[in-house]
Amino acid sequence: MPESLLQVADVDKRFGGVAALRGASLDVRAGEVHALMGENGAGKSTLARIVAGAVRADAGRFLVDGRPAAIASPLDAQRLGIAIIHQELDLFPNLSVAENMVIGNLCFHEGPWARFRRMAEFCRPFLEQVGLTCNPHEPAAALSIGHRQLLAIARALSMNARLLLMDEPTSSLFDDAVERLFGLIRGLRSRGVSVVYVSHKMDEIFRIADRVTVLRDGQTVGTRPAASTSPGELIGMMVGRELDLAGGPRERGRGEVVLEVEDLTTSRLRNVSFTLHRGEVLGVAGLVGAGRSELGAALFGLDRIRGGGIHLDGVALAPRSPREAMRRGIGLVPEDRRTEGLMMSMSVRENASLATLGRIARLGFLRGARESAEFQTVSQQLALHCPSPAACVSHLSGGNQQKVLLARWLLLHPEVLFLDDPTRGIDVAAKQDIYRLIEALAAAGKAVILVSSELPELLRCCHRILVLREGRVTAIYDAAEATQEAIMASATVAGAPT
Amino acid sequence: MPPILRRAQSFAALLAIFLLAIIISPVAADGSRIFLELGNLTDILRQISLIGMISLAMTFVILTGGIDLSVGSILALSTALTAMFLTRWWPTASYGSHIALAIAAAVAVSTLAGALNGVAIATLRVQPFIVTLASMIGLRGLAKWLTNNENIDIGFGRDVAARFAALFREKAIVIGAFAGAAAVFWTLLERTVFGRQVRAIGDNEKAAEYTGLPIRRTKVWVYSLTGLLSGVAGVLYAAENHQGNPNAGVAYELDAIAAVVIGGTRLAGGKGSISGTIVGTLIMGVLTNMLRLNDVDSNVEMMIKAVIIVLAVAVQREKNA
Numbered sequence: 062m063p064e065s066l067l068q069v070a071d072v073d074k075r076f077g078g079v080a081a082l083r084g085a086s087l088d089v090r091a092g093e094v095h096a097l098m099g100e101n102g103a104g105k106s107t108l109a110r111i112v113a114g115a116v117r118a119d120a121g122r123f124l125v126d127g128r129p130a131a132i133a134s135p136l137d138a139q140r141l142g143i144a145i146i147h148q149e150l151d152l153f154p155n156l157s158v159a160e161n162m163v164i165g166n167l168c169f170h171e172g173p174w175a176r177f178r179r180m181a182e183f184c185r186p187f188l189e190q191v192g193l194t195c196n197p198h199e200p201a202a203a204l205s206i207g208h209r210q211l212l213a214i215a216r217a218l219s220m221n222a223r224l225l226l227m228d229e230p231t232s233s234l235f236d237d238a239v240e241r242l243f244g245l246i247r248g249l250r251s252r253g254v255s256v257v258y259v260s261h262k263m264d265e266i267f268r269i270a271d272r273v274t275v276l277r278d279g280q281t282v283g284t285r286p287a288a289s290t291s292p293g294e295l296i297g298m299m300v301g302r303e304l305d306l307a308g309g310p311r312e313r314g315r316g317e318v319v320l321e322v323e324d325l326t327t328s329r330l331r332n333v334s335f336t337l338h339r340g341e342v343l344g345v346a347g348l349v350g351a352g353r354s355e356l357g358a359a360l361f362g363l364d365r366i367r368g369g370g371i372h373l374d375g376v377a378l379a380p381r382s383p384r385e386a387m388r389r390g391i392g393l394v395p396e397d398r399r400t401e402g403l404m405m406s407m408s409v410r411e412n413a414s415l416a417t418l419g420r421i422a423r424l425g426f427l428r429g430a431r432e433s434a435e436f437q438t439v440s441q442q443l444a445l446h447c448p449s450p451a452a453c454v455s456h457l458s459g460g461n462q463q464k465v466l467l468a469r470w471l472l473l474h475p476e477v478l479f480l481d482d483p484t485r486g487i488d489v490a491a492k493q494d495i496y497r498l499i500e501a502l503a504a505a506g507k508a509v510i511l512v513s514s515e516l517p518e519l520l521r522c523c524h525r526i527l528v529l530r531e532g533r534v535t536a537i538y539d540a541a542e543a544t545q546e547a548i549m550a551s552a553t554v555a556g557a558p559t
Numbered sequence: 560m561p562p563i564l565r566r567a568q569s570f571a572a573l574l575a576i577f578l579l580a581i582i583i584s585p586v587a588a589d590g591s592r593i594f595l596e597l598g599n600l601t602d603i604l605r606q607i608s609l610i611g612m613i614s615l616a617m618t619f620v621i622l623t624g625g626i627d628l629s630v631g632s633i634l635a636l637s638t639a640l641t642a643m644f645l646t647r648w649w650p651t652a653s654y655g656s657h658i659a660l661a662i663a664a665a666v667a668v669s670t671l672a673g674a675l676n677g678v679a680i681a682t683l684r685v686q687p688f689i690v691t692l693a694s695m696i697g698l699r700g701l702a703k704w705l706t707n708n709e710n711i712d713i714g715f716g717r718d719v720a721a722r723f724a725a726l727f728r729e730k731a732i733v734i735g736a737f738a739g740a741a742a743v744f745w746t747l748l749e750r751t752v753f754g755r756q757v758r759a760i761g762d763n764e765k766a767a768e769y770t771g772l773p774i775r776r777t778k779v780w781v782y783s784l785t786g787l788l789s790g791v792a793g794v795l796y797a798a799e800n801h802q803g804n805p806n807a808g809v810a811y812e813l814d815a816i817a818a819v820v821i822g823g824t825r826l827a828g829g830k831g832s833i834s835g836t837i838v839g840t841l842i843m844g845v846l847t848n849m850l851r852l853n854d855v856d857s858n859v860e861m862m863i864k865a866v867i868i869v870l871a872v873a874v875q876r877e878k879n880a
Contacts, residue, residue: 406829
């Protein structure tokens, strides 16, 4: 039995009110490729970043080579031989390849003066090792994404890394670059370097990993040797969350078709087709980056439509701006309420009325009474809890903030409402309120498109569930006959039955 | 902290400086404090009126997350144009309509200059700092070129220009213009859809886009309003100084920005008020007056102002956090 290089146990981490990790553990042996899997938000990246010293854990025990170790900063991790390749590749785009490699590198003793020739000499063997042939003096920004990743790996190797963490390394790579990356990972393993490979792409894991650890809701479900497990077992471990959500989609006669999407192609979508009926809730499942939000962007005039078409009530729709989409009766509650949704220094009421200012004003002057009255009705409908409508929205809990954003769109009375992960990071009670709201909208004859990372939520709320993978529709399930396993397989496994 | 208290805080600062000014004010022969004389107090108001007006518009610009460095140059252009219209062109019109025409023309050109700033910022998507830095340079050049870099004297005779100057340098007119502009801009910000959109865009431009707010149109309006008020300030400047001076208004943009941030408006946008800006302008005005009454060197005055600006903003930042 090879010995453990890194043992991590009982790791807790909270971000604000949200628990990202709850007693997670991980055991990496010397010279193995260890995959870290889990659904969106399971805590994979957080765990990797804690091990790399980029994020500090609230609690946890860490052993390196069997000895207790404190990893409080990236520098600590570097001394222990741990390096991370972040998803976003934390390079300095305007510094040269060589400068990127030596900066903050304890293995390169830099004097007060920049000595470019010495830098280049220091870098050369590592660049050769990863197969990156480039001028070490050219800026990192001049490299392709794939080459930048090789540079990040070379940088890690030059720090004498014995453990390399890779966070979703193939998310921005094309096929040939993925092949080269896998070859490189195998080469590293043969030299005794351990690789922790964070991913949720099933086919990659079985091609490259020796062992697989699965996280779910911030806890480690288990570790399996890749040779003796199956995609089915891993999916079961990933989604094994009990379906504790009471209720389910109401059985309803479908209304007439309101939205028809045919062969829709944008920068991130390929030939997406579906229909949406009045009174229907259509779920959209898929991994992050599968094109879920991009579908909303296309419908809402935020992304250019390159092919195919959309018909709303039988009339062609090709919005060039959110304003145009809104006029046609489409609403979109964006994924990230803080950066794309709310005005954090404005009041609750001001945030709610922002999409309907024209209606509450006369000759450009706001009518306070009208604004308050409209806010009252929608706030009751949403069971919104706030100290006062004039309170700053930043003081509210995540769930109530989300309700304020929903209020903004409800006031607009859209025919089609696109909800992009509306329950992310909010408490259970607020989730239930949002489910009830979705039901009420459908009952009132509106059409809802619900994007969610939580499969039980989709099964609970939707009539049909559309699954996206790499910009394409891989399956459309009737919610009644769909299972979490089937949806997960359509979202992760290439060539799964559709 | 509720907004009422936050606003009260800058009022408290103003009150403190006001009290200090009373305490250290030199005393007249009859034992009264010169600072408190009605003439002195109205002098303060007249002195702050031009910068004050520009600061009102600058508040809107900063609320959208922008900045306008060209206000001083627009003021100079407006001043020069006013003097030129009054002294060099002789329309066969009555004095009244000649004056009205001159003012209208100067203000229209200023508004247009502001609108061009806005169009460049909104459609070319160049940063406001860069665009208005360029127009600050360019418009100053235009003002100097039009006047051959000479002051255009308005004089004290009985002609139309002198009448214009006599009327528009009246304290009541100057202070009235500032007060009127303040009332209009307060109403715009607090009571209209436009004001709400200005704050929303500065608070979170991306969210404003997702909410379908007219971002470009709003920005063009905001910079046009800045041009308009800078133009009005330029007209008053010409009257007050009896000349059209193409070198007028240098560094006014910095005084205006200082007044706005002392008044509690966040430089990143989204948060701020007209009342705060008025208080900020008054703080600067009272401070200047207090130091001058006590014969403090004007260079020392600048140093003291520097400290006040940093302190005022630091205190508010701490409390708002």
